[in-house]
Amino acid sequence: MTVAFSETEERQELRKQVAKLAGKYGREWFTQKARAGEKTTELWLEIGRCGYLGINIPEQYGGGGGGIGDIAAVCEELAAQGCPLLLMVVSPAICGTIITRYGTEEQKQRWLPGICDGTGTMAFAITEPDAGTNTHNITTTARRDGDEWVLNGRKIYISGVDEADNVLVVARTEDARTGKLKPCLFVVPTDAEGFEARSIPMEIVSPELQFQVFIDDVRLPADALVGDEDGGLVQLFAGLNPERIMAASFSTGLARFALDKAAAYAKERVVFKDAIGSHQAVAHPLAQSHIEIEMARLMTQKAAALYDAGDDMGAGEAANMAKYAAAEAACDAADRAVQTHGGNGITQEYGMAGLLVATRAGRIAPVSREMILNFVAMHSLGLPKSY
Numbered sequence: 261m262t263v264a265f266s267e268t269e270e271r272q273e274l275r276k277q278v279a280k281l282a283g284k285y286g287r288e289w290f291t292q293k294a295r296a297g298e299k300t301t302e303l304w305l306e307i308g309r310c311g312y313l314g315i316n317i318p319e320q321y322g323g324g325g326g327g328i329g330d331i332a333a334v335c336e337e338l339a340a341q342g343c344p345l346l347l348m349v350v351s352p353a354i355c356g357t358i359i360t361r362y363g364t365e366e367q368k369q370r371w372l373p374g375i376c377d378g379t380g381t382m383a384f385a386i387t388e389p390d391a392g393t394n395t396h397n398i399t400t401t402a403r404r405d406g407d408e409w410v411l412n413g414r415k416i417y418i419s420g421v422d423e424a425d426n427v428l429v430v431a432r433t434e435d436a437r438t439g440k441l442k443p444c445l446f447v448v449p450t451d452a453e454g455f456e457a458r459s460i461p462m463e464i465v466s467p468e469l470q471f472q473v474f475i476d477d478v479r480l481p482a483d484a485l486v487g488d489e490d491g492g493l494v495q496l497f498a499g500l501n502p503e504r505i506m507a508a509s510f511s512t513g514l515a516r517f518a519l520d521k522a523a524a525y526a527k528e529r530v531v532f533k534d535a536i537g538s539h540q541a542v543a544h545p546l547a548q549s550h551i552e553i554e555m556a557r558l559m560t561q562k563a564a565a566l567y568d569a570g571d572d573m574g575a576g577e578a579a580n581m582a583k584y585a586a587a588e589a590a591c592d593a594a595d596r597a598v599q600t601h602g603g604n605g606i607t608q609e610y611g612m613a614g615l616l617v618a619t620r621a622g623r624i625a626p627v628s629r630e631m632i633l634n635f636v637a638m639h640s641l642g643l644p645k646s647y
């Protein structure tokens with residue numbers, strides 16, 4: 261029976277199936293791949309074959325016809341098994357959603373099937389070295405030249421460029437250069453002439469890497485532009501709310517993974533007469549994490565439900581709050597999991613310390629905790645803008 265405040269039976273079954281699939285791979289496999297500089301392509305293609313990767317994309321383009329709530333569930337369950345896939349956030353959820361909503365029929369047919377089956381992964385590039393959080397200041401510029409576009413700019417911290425066939429690049433048109441940002445979205449093939457990506461050494465234990473991207477006079481056909489040239493921020497936000505919901509799910513999944521490990525260890529490890537979990541100093545922080553994670557999951561599910569019901573404004577506020585709560589819950593859960601493991605908490609064998617950086621990234625990306633607090637202060641509380 262489905263009661264209010266719980267997901268449908270179908271969604272719960274989806275979670276079970278994804279957990280089972282990811283469990284076949286597991287954390288050890290994932291970290292080994294990361295440390296060997298290898299990729300998680302087998303898992304990526306398997307979730308594609310099973311229909312989970314494009315579950316949010318309409319069926320006529322190879323997807324499952326579901327919503328953001330479904331793809332968020334997939335993302336969370338993968339992470340909860342220790343196999344967090346950041347490109348889930350980017351390829352199906354951001355790029356897939358924007359193309360589904362604003363692409364032409366021909367563009368949908370060209371790009372969505374590959375996003376769904378995992379053979380045509382698409383990265384997403386908005387962040388720039390100088391603009392940073394202030395995306396209104398991006399300077400990547402598109403100039404018209406006859407029937408073509410010519411793109412120039414720099415991007416930073418772009419995930420998975422080496423695994424992607426294309427990158428959805430946020431630029432501005434030359435005419436709009438001095439005015440308010442009118443973002444335009446271009447699909448740029450990663451093998452285009454003038455496109456170069458250099459990996460940034462990060463401290464995250466993950467097979468998925470981040471890149472600095474150099475775009476120098478990259479020539480694109482007219483139909484590389486997705487959506488209306490004057491479509492504005494609305495087109496971009498169609499992808500950014502799903503991004504926040506996915507980021508929240510990525511965090512709650514990692515948090516669950518950390519907490520499961522910590523609870524299991526606390527039940528087994530004995531140093532005085534009983535297992536360490538019998539000491540409230542060990543048990544209470546874990547109980548606290550359980551509560552924080554469940555609250556963040558509930559808010560994430562609310563955000564997804566609002567988004568899938570077409571309430572973009574309501575989803576915006578909820579997605580920001582979910583992403584904030586999930587990142588905080590995950591950072592604390594990882595820290596408590598390390599502490600519960602004692603010295604083992606910082607060995608590679610137990611793999612807990614690596615979670616500290618992975619979860620910490622959730623406080624910074626895709627939108628920092630400070631910018632969420634700014635959003636809530638302004639939009640939810642009506643306080644003045646501070647920047």
Ligand SMILES: Cc1cc2nc3c(=O)[nH]c(=O)nc-3n(C[C@H](O)[C@H](O)[C@H](O)COP(=O)(O)OP(=O)(O)OC[C@H]3O[C@@H](n4cnc5c(N)ncnc54)[C@H](O)[C@@H]3O)c2cc1C
Binds near residue numbers: 384388391393621626
């Ligand atoms: C692992 C990882 C993966 C990423 N993947 C992608 C990707 O695939 N595509 C992509 O486009 N980007 C990606 N990013 C970039 C990410 O979105 C940015 O790092 C993030 O938006 C913050 O920008 P910044 O790093 O330039 O920080 P800055 O903008 O320099 O901010 C630094 C600090 O100042 C604070 N700050 C700035 N302005 C204000 C203000 N007005 N009020 C209060 N505090 C403020 C920020 O909150 C932050 O704490 C990724 C980042 C990471 C870490």
